[in-house]
Amino acid sequence: MQPDTDVLVVGAGPTGLTTAIELARRGIGVRMVDKVMPRPYAESRAEGLHAKSLEIFERQGLLAPVLEQGRVLAGFAFRSGGRRLGELSAGGLDSPHAYAVLLPQSEIERIQIERLAELGVDVQRPVELVHMQQEGGAVRAHLLAGDGNHSEVTARYLVAADGGHSVVRKSLGIPFSGHALQGAYVMDAVADFAAEPPPDRGTFILGRGGFLVVGHRPDGTYRIALSLPAHDQRISADRPTRDELQMLLDDFPEMEIRLRSISWSSAFFISSRAVDRLRHGRVFLAGDAAHIHSPVGGQGMNTGIQDAVNLGWKLAIAIQARGGERLLDSYDAERLPIIRRLIASTTTSTKPLLWHNPVAVAARNSLLRLVMRLPPLQTALFDSFTGFSVRYRSGAFVAAKRHAMGSRGPLPGEIAPEADRGGRRWYLLWGDDTRHQLLIFGDPSAARDRALAWAQQHCELVRPIVVAVQSLADDPDVVLDPTGALRRRYAVTSSGALYLVRPDGYIAARSSAVDDVGPLATYVDAILSSTGVRWERATRRSPANGRTFTGRSNDSSGSPGRFANSATRRWRCRPT
Numbered sequence: 001m002q003p004d005t006d007v008l009v010v011g012a013g014p015t016g017l018t019t020a021i022e023l024a025r026r027g028i029g030v031r032m033v034d035k036v037m038p039r040p041y042a043e044s045r046a047e048g049l050h051a052k053s054l055e056i057f058e059r060q061g062l063l064a065p066v067l068e069q070g071r072v073l074a075g076f077a078f079r080s081g082g083r084r085l086g087e088l089s090a091g092g093l094d095s096p097h098a099y100a101v102l103l104p105q106s107e108i109e110r111i112q113i114e115r116l117a118e119l120g121v122d123v124q125r126p127v128e129l130v131h132m133q134q135e136g137g138a139v140r141a142h143l144l145a146g147d148g149n150h151s152e153v154t155a156r157y158l159v160a161a162d163g164g165h166s167v168v169r170k171s172l173g174i175p176f177s178g179h180a181l182q183g184a185y186v187m188d189a190v191a192d193f194a195a196e197p198p199p200d201r202g203t204f205i206l207g208r209g210g211f212l213v214v215g216h217r218p219d220g221t222y223r224i225a226l227s228l229p230a231h232d233q234r235i236s237a238d239r240p241t242r243d244e245l246q247m248l249l250d251d252f253p254e255m256e257i258r259l260r261s262i263s264w265s266s267a268f269f270i271s272s273r274a275v276d277r278l279r280h281g282r283v284f285l286a287g288d289a290a291h292i293h294s295p296v297g298g299q300g301m302n303t304g305i306q307d308a309v310n311l312g313w314k315l316a317i318a319i320q321a322r323g324g325e326r327l328l329d330s331y332d333a334e335r336l337p338i339i340r341r342l343i344a345s346t347t348t349s350t351k352p353l354l355w356h357n358p359v360a361v362a363a364r365n366s367l368l369r370l371v372m373r374l375p376p377l378q379t380a381l382f383d384s385f386t387g388f389s390v391r392y393r394s395g396a397f398v399a400a401k402r403h404a405m406g407s408r409g410p411l412p413g414e415i416a417p418e419a420d421r422g423g424r425r426w427y428l429l430w431g432d433d434t435r436h437q438l439l440i441f442g443d444p445s446a447a448r449d450r451a452l453a454w455a456q457q458h459c460e461l462v463r464p465i466v467v468a469v470q471s472l473a474d475d476p477d478v479v480l481d482p483t484g485a486l487r488r489r490y491a492v493t494s495s496g497a498l499y500l501v502r503p504d505g506y507i508a509a510r511s512s513a514v515d516d517v518g519p520l521a522t523y524v525d526a527i528l529s530s531t532g533v534r535w536e537r538a539t540r541r542s543p544a545n546g547r548t549f550t551g552r553s554n555d556s557s558g559s560p561g562r563f564a565n566s567a568t569r570r571w572r573c574r575p576t
Ligand SMILES: Cc1cc2nc3c(=O)[nH]c(=O)nc-3n(C[C@H](O)[C@H](O)[C@H](O)COP(=O)(O)OP(=O)(O)OC[C@H]3O[C@@H](n4cnc5c(N)ncnc54)[C@H](O)[C@@H]3O)c2cc1C
Pocket: 010, 011, 012, 013, 014, 015, 016, 033, 034, 035, 036, 044, 045, 046, 047, 048, 049, 105, 127, 128, 129, 130, 161, 162, 163, 164, 165, 166, 167, 168, 186, 286, 287, 288, 289, 295, 297, 298, 299, 300, 301, 302, 303, 304
């Protein structure tokens, strides 16, 4: 069966949109449906983008509008019992974006939708996936449009980003195991405070038997969220009134919040649940469809975005090469342990925030005060809920671990770092290039040329970037490192080094000598043998606009492949 599209993405939330952008950037055919029209600003759910998501958005070309429309937060202030406990600052994060951005999810989605449209994909809505099945090497989805029309679409793969109540998950009979955690109440309000919360910080009030989070929204209203151990009997409906919410806020006398008006409110129960597999044949679960948990640390949306980025490039390679089972399996192998850890850590860290016993509350507050006084502990805590502690330790594609370099420098499966702050940002060279990037550390030599030649042989997957002390020409594939900051980050010695970085920013493989491409070749061979297809490139000219594009010479679909950008022009493969 010739499917109608490469990938059907179900659900245009942050996870589905990130997946679709990752695929569309690589020229993969995407169809995207959502059962509702875009949500209004006032009904937005998530508000906080963490540094890891900001880095992803930067690579996808979304950072500028996010910064323009959002509010930058330097960290979080904690108060309890009328006293300041301390602050958690994002400043220690190992990121060029060591802050968070407060922007309603509705606006984040709008920015993503605009980017997706630029890439040629429109979200079809309101179109609901009613059920689906896998058959004959494809997925068949049954869709119901808002006008009552039923239709079917077939796709090579389906990404289920259809949220916590995922129909896809239910269609496949996949268990969503876990338990109910706590009651939650959220409101967007115009309010007065005895002491105005700082505009550049999120404010946490830890009460007895619950906690409260306040943030300034970009439109001047406040987002106030409360968590209580159980549903409060005084609240009658899932859209609480201003008076009902005021009663709840009065239990947190700390800030003397007086609600003047509310534009949106919601009462719901938070559960902690996850699937036990993310891949089911040709179907991949991502974001809330695969995991939901306590809102502590604002990790739901941010984790979904990271799921999508892990999946996107793998799916693209598998589709371009019509194969790649092991590569696709690595989505499950890499993300599932992260999700399990997330569920465990959010559940564990939520419990003390709901304590009622005054002795326990005092002990918790003392511990928090201590953590917030010690910058390394602050950073470790921030790392853990912003995705910076993520290491992909399992899966076939981070296998060649400590090859010849001991534990010095970043290991395969770890985040590929930038230079220390103030140093040159090699990520900026990444630009629109969606391939693996090979960082070549070494002086001009025959060995370095061999590494370049190896990259050129694999230019379908790999783009070389030379890290040089100085460069005479303005070369787009050279990153200057005059102070040695980048070499130090990568623990490079006099024999040079090679670091192959995956499209999602994690180290794929590394070698402690510039003339030893062995570990890199093992990794690339694993991908190529996983796809089982010979990669051959042909250079043709588009009849439509005369632009040069590169495509697979064995691609019978007539698909044009990815348009050549400056990097592929420079490192175009020799036709085989
Ligand atoms: C009040 C609140 C505050 C939150 N704050 C934060 C925060 O600050 N930071 C954070 O990281 N997370 C936060 N979260 C969690 C965050 O909102 C979710 O984790 C995030 O929305 C998950 O994104 P998603 O794309 O996976 O799913 P969703 O955003 O739920 O998107 C799923 C999409 O699928 C569509 N859909 C569903 N079923 C179908 C179907 N059958 N056919 C077609 N389309 C379908 C839906 O219409 C929806 O658009 C918050 C959640 C809540 C409730």
